[in-house]
Amino acid sequence: MDVVMGGFTSAILAWISIILVTFALRRLNVDDRTFRVFGGFAIASIALIISGVQIPSYTPLILTVTGLILGFLRANRADSSHGNK
Amino acid sequence: MYGVYRALKEVISSKLFLMTTLACFDGNILSLSASGAISDLSVIVVTALTCIAGVGAWTAAIEEYVIRRKKRKYFVLTALISISLVSITCYIGAIIGLTFNGVMKYFSSLAVLTIALQIIGLIPETRIPIPIGILAFGIIAEVISWML
Numbered sequence: 011m012d013v014v015m016g017g018f019t020s021a022i023l024a025w026i027s028i029i030l031v032t033f034a035l036r037r038l039n040v041d042d043r044t045f046r047v048f049g050g051f052a053i054a055s056i057a058l059i060i061s062g063v064q065i066p067s068y069t070p071l072i073l074t075v076t077g078l079i080l081g082f083l084r085a086n087r088a089d090s091s092h093g094n095k
Numbered sequence: 096m097y098g099v100y101r102a103l104k105e106v107i108s109s110k111l112f113l114m115t116t117l118a119c120f121d122g123n124i125l126s127l128s129a130s131g132a133i134s135d136l137s138v139i140v141v142t143a144l145t146c147i148a149g150v151g152a153w154t155a156a157i158e159e160y161v162i163r164r165k166k167r168k169y170f171v172l173t174a175l176i177s178i179s180l181v182s183i184t185c186y187i188g189a190i191i192g193l194t195f196n197g198v199m200k201y202f203s204s205l206a207v208l209t210i211a212l213q214i215i216g217l218i219p220e221t222r223i224p225i226p227i228g229i230l231a232f233g234i235i236a237e238v239i240s241w242m243l
Contacts, residue, residue, distance in 0.1 A: 013192070016133040017124060017185025021178040023140060024115065024147035028174075031153040032160055042150045049145035050215030054208055056138055060130045061204035071137035074144050081150075 040078065041085040048077020106173045110155040115177040118146040119184040122226030126206040128188025129199065129230070145214060147181060191234070198240055202233025 052073035058065055106112055118124050123146045127133045133142060160170050192199070206226035212218040218225065 013128045013131055013134050013189040014182060014185045016135075016139050017128055017142075017188075018178065018182045020133060020139045020143045021147055021181035023143035024152070025174045025178065027144060027148045028111075028115070028152055028156045032156040040150050040153075045150050047215055049141075049149065050211045050213075050217075052141045053145060053211035053214055056127070056132055056141065057204045057207035057211060059135075059138075060132050060207060061201060067135055068137045070141040074141045078144070 039082070039085040041081040044081035044084050045077045048073050048080065052077070102169060102172060106169050106176060109159055109169065109173060111152060111159050112173050112177065114149075114152040114155050115147055115173070116180050118142075119180045121210075121224035122206055122230055123210050124181055124184040125188045125191070126203040126210070126226055126230055128185040129192040130203040130207070131189075131192050132207075133185060133188075146210070147177075191230075199233045199237045202229055202236065205229050206233075 052070040055065060055069045055073060059067065059070075124133070124142070127138065127142060127146075132138045156170075160167050206229040209218060209225045209229065213220065213225070
């Protein structure tokens with residue numbers, strides 16, 4: 011895919027995520043710290059790919075999705091334990 | 096005319112606009128497109144969910160467009176301006192990437208690594224964005240390598 015088209019697709023995906031979270035999943039609660047740490051590792055793996063280190067190209071995607079799922083689970087577990095008290 | 100000016104002023108001053116266009120100005124998108132990494136699907140998704148959108152942008156969108164319903168009409172305009180800015184930044188990055196192909200690769204890799212550390216929170220946000228500084232050094236190094 012072309013670089014400019016890639017950027018355009020990335021922006022469209024970002025706004026799809028914003029629209030989904032804003033209008034459909036208003037109650038979605040993600041732990042910011044967990045998501046940021048996994049997102050940071052994902053970006054670091056992109057840096058490794060750019061510098062020529064041979065790692066699978068889907069590593070950043072797996073790290074981001076893992077961060078999203080773990081952040082969601084952690085935030086909801088914290089909420090439920092807070093509610094039980 | 097005044098309506099357009101007012102709408103633009105409202106959009107540019109919104110928190111969501113800042114959250115979704117910050118990556119265009121601090122060198123995130125520029126370094127990713129200069130290295131050509133943003134043409135890969137996994138990188139596209141990661142950039143979308145961490146650099147352009149992310150938890151901060153989702154929270155800002157919920158605050159501005161669900162809680163304050165008056166501002167909903169500016170949502171589409173914010174999206175259009177944000178998408179255009181990202182595409183323009185990618186175009187500029189692609190030109191830089193096509194022009195420089197030597198040591199620039201390592202400098203853009205270093206810039207992306209600092210972005211990762213900033214996202215994790217190990218490097219604080221500075222007044223002059225560090226990735227932009229690294230990219231500037233990369234361009235100078237590339238020009239010097241041409242001369243030698």
